[in-house]
Amino acid sequence: MAVYILRRLIYGLGTAxxxxxxxxxxxxxxxxxxxxxxxxxxxxxxxxxxxxxxxxLGLDRPWYVQLSSWLLDVLRGDLGISWRSxxxxxxxxxxxxxxxxxxxxxxxxxSSIVLGVPGGLIAATYRNSWPxxxxxxxxxxxxxxxxxxxxxxxxxVFSTALGWSPPLTWVSPLQDFGANMRMMILPATAxxxxxxxxxxxxxxxxxxxxxxxxxxxxxxSTGASEQRILLGxxxxxxxxxxxxxxxxxxxxxxxxxxxxxxxFSLPGVGRLLLQAISQRDYPVVQACVLTIGVxxxxxxxxxxxxxxxxxxxIKLGD
Amino acid sequence: xxxRPVRNDTERxxxxxxxxxxxxxxxxxxxxxxxxxxxxxxLIALVPQAxxxxxxxxxxxxxxxxxxxxxxxxxxxxxxxDVYSRVxxxxxxxxxxxxxxxxxxLIIGATLGLISGFIGGFLDQLLGRIMDIVFSLPPLLxxxxxxxxxxxxxxxxxxxxxxxxxxxxxRVARSGAIVMSARPFVLASRLIGVGNRRILIRHILPNVSAxxxxxxxxxxxxxxxxxxxxxFLGLGVQPPxxxxxxxxxxxxxxxxxxPWVSIFPGLMILLSVLAVNLVTDRLRDRWDTSLAQE
Numbered sequence: 145m146a147v148y149i150l151r152r153l154i155y156g157l158g159t160a161x162x163x164x165x166x167x168x169x170x171x172x173x174x175x176x177x178x179x180x181x182x183x184x185x186x187x188x189x190x191x192x193x194x195x196x197x198x199x200x201l202g203l204d205r206p207w208y209v210q211l212s213s214w215l216l217d218v219l220r221g222d223l224g225i226s227w228r229s230x231x232x233x234x235x236x237x238x239x240x241x242x243x244x245x246x247x248x249x250x251x252x253x254x255s256s257i258v259l260g261v262p263g264g265l266i267a268a269t270y271r272n273s274w275p276x277x278x279x280x281x282x283x284x285x286x287x288x289x290x291x292x293x294x295x296x297x298x299x300x301v302f303s304t305a306l307g308w309s310p311p312l313t314w315v316s317p318l319q320d321f322g323a324n325m326r327m328m329i330l331p332a333t334a335x336x337x338x339x340x341x342x343x344x345x346x347x348x349x350x351x352x353x354x355x356x357x358x359x360x361x362x363x364x365s366t367g368a369s370e371q372r373i374l375l376g377x378x379x380x381x382x383x384x385x386x387x388x389x390x391x392x393x394x395x396x397x398x399x400x401x402x403x404x405x406x407x408f409s410l411p412g413v414g415r416l417l418l419q420a421i422s423q424r425d426y427p428v429v430q431a432c433v434l435t436i437g438v439x440x441x442x443x444x445x446x447x448x449x450x451x452x453x454x455x456x457x458i459k460l461g462d
Numbered sequence: 463x464x465x466r467p468v469r470n471d472t473e474r475x476x477x478x479x480x481x482x483x484x485x486x487x488x489x490x491x492x493x494x495x496x497x498x499x500x501x502x503x504x505l506i507a508l509v510p511q512a513x514x515x516x517x518x519x520x521x522x523x524x525x526x527x528x529x530x531x532x533x534x535x536x537x538x539x540x541x542x543x544d545v546y547s548r549v550x551x552x553x554x555x556x557x558x559x560x561x562x563x564x565x566x567x568l569i570i571g572a573t574l575g576l577i578s579g580f581i582g583g584f585l586d587q588l589l590g591r592i593m594d595i596v597f598s599l600p601p602l603l604x605x606x607x608x609x610x611x612x613x614x615x616x617x618x619x620x621x622x623x624x625x626x627x628x629x630x631x632x633r634v635a636r637s638g639a640i641v642m643s644a645r646p647f648v649l650a651s652r653l654i655g656v657g658n659r660r661i662l663i664r665h666i667l668p669n670v671s672a673x674x675x676x677x678x679x680x681x682x683x684x685x686x687x688x689x690x691x692x693x694f695l696g697l698g699v700q701p702p703x704x705x706x707x708x709x710x711x712x713x714x715x716x717x718x719x720x721p722w723v724s725i726f727p728g729l730m731i732l733l734s735v736l737a738v739n740l741v742t743d744r745l746r747d748r749w750d751t752s753l754a755q756e
Contacts, residue, residue: 162595170611284743288683288735290690293710293728300721399600403691417603418695421610433607437598 254336264347496740566624571631579639638670
């Protein structure tokens with residue numbers, strides 16, 4: 145097990161390195177140096193001045209020197225300094241990461257425990273009757289909608305019908321938990337709804353598959369009630385693949401969080417990334433991509449370990 | 463069946479396709495509905511001028527932000543442009559971007575995947591690692607990063623979405639190629655001296671095409687959503703050109719004042735993605751796609 149985790153970590157490190165190379169390569173693909181795009185050309189900046197700025201930012205060095213010095217800094221926990229605000233990127237990133245993770249975690253809870261598993265359970269119990277059809281159609285419709293549009297429609301419905309308006313400044317849950325929840329519940333639900341659509345279908349199919357197995361028949365023959373068979377025997381086994389899926393969904397939720405943050409004006413990594421992209425603040429872009437990538441790589445390893453723990457038939461590292 | 467009336471051939475062939483379509487609709491109502499909606503949307507995308515009531519770019523300051531009416535079915539935007547006509551013309555851009563990017567991913571991903579699975583070895587390892595890197599980020603985030611760094615334009619949006627979905631096709635084609643190249647008929651053709659390229663194209667490709675078709679429809683649905691997100695964030699189609707996402711972007715500041723600008727393009731996205739999803743769902747059930755799990 146330890147060897148397996150170690151091997152996965154090393155492989156994950158390689159993937160993260162590749163991700164850095166990809167972003168770095170893309171930035172070097174665009175014509176002209178970053179500086180010529182940063183500085184307004186209409187201002188009539190002299191070529192000497194441009195070269196000076198390039199040297200200041202270290203952009204006059206060959207790309208491999210830039211890359212390796214950046215990587216060495218990252219290993220020391222230094223993600224560089226924002227070109228625009230001159231604030232260390234770590235200081236910009238960490239508070240925003242907290243917002244994004246809270247949003248993703250809340251929507252993961254909503255999508256799995258509040259909506260996904262109960263929905264799948266209902267659909268499986270009433271298989272091929274109207275509750276099943278309703279759940280299936282609803283999940284298919286939800287999967288067909290862009291996350292941000294769902295968010296906009298939520299705002300529209302809640303603001304016009306219920307007189308609710310999104311608060312303007314973000315409040316940390318440690319500061320004022322209630323205000324934070326009021327702010328996060330709508331974006332988290334919009335995001336969680338989309339995540340739930342996949343989980344509902346998966347839970348339903350998984351339960352139906354398990355219900356057809358021999359041990360369920362044995363349980364029936366012992367005279368166990370249908371409810372006990374479903375909740376006590378079928379559900380625990382049916383949920384094993386769902387747990388994996390829910391973990392993989394976290395990546396999707398993180399991606400969706402980027403746009404949802406924009407719609408609900410939440411100060412998360414997504415908005416930081418979008419802002420950094422429009423300002424061509426590349427140290428920030430690099431850091432955002434790398435952080436989320438590393439988070440997801442670690443999460444995937446965790447899911448595999450959890451999977452092996454939940455299902456003793458699975459042996460890791462073979 | 464001995465007492466079946468004998469019909470002449472021409473009568474039978476003209477009737478048979480009408481009957482078979484009718485039968486198809488009866489047997490596959492879900493698939494047919496999906497196909498029908500999809501076909502209408504593709505038609506709209508091909509000849510928007512036949513459906514639009516106004517020019518998608520004609521501004522009219524006097525008619526700004528009007529609600530839906532007989533003249534403007536979906537209302538008007540801030541510049542007084544007809545939202546219905548913009549949505550109709552936007553279909554062309556949205557479908558074009560989604561289609562081209564999935565086509566790009568299919569061609570690159572499937573080709574590399576087939577070769578990688580068939581040849582194996584170092585090349586397979588290398589390509590697999592590269593695809594894992596692309597896979598490590600959520601699609602939307604990666605597309606935002608790529609389109610954002612390359613700069614907002616239609617071409618870059620197509621590239622971004624294409625890159626994001628290439629690994630999906632790669633994996634499907636690769637696993638198909640691995641399973642198929644171990645089958646006796648492939649070994650037999652290799653034994654009688656059939657070349658690698660011919661085996662790949664004539665024997666392996668046809669056998670993974672069902673899997674690739676399902677993957678194409680799945681990706682098409684996601685690509686439509688992804689284009690909408692990119693354009694909504696200002697990283698795809700640029701104003702004044704309409705696409706479903708860019709109209710939503712323009713409508714955003716007026717969400718509460720004139721919600722119709724935001725509602726109708728979204729419904730159009732819902733309809734088209736739903737159509738694709740309906741088709742995908744049925745294709746998955748009908749075709750044995752268990753190969754992907756082997």
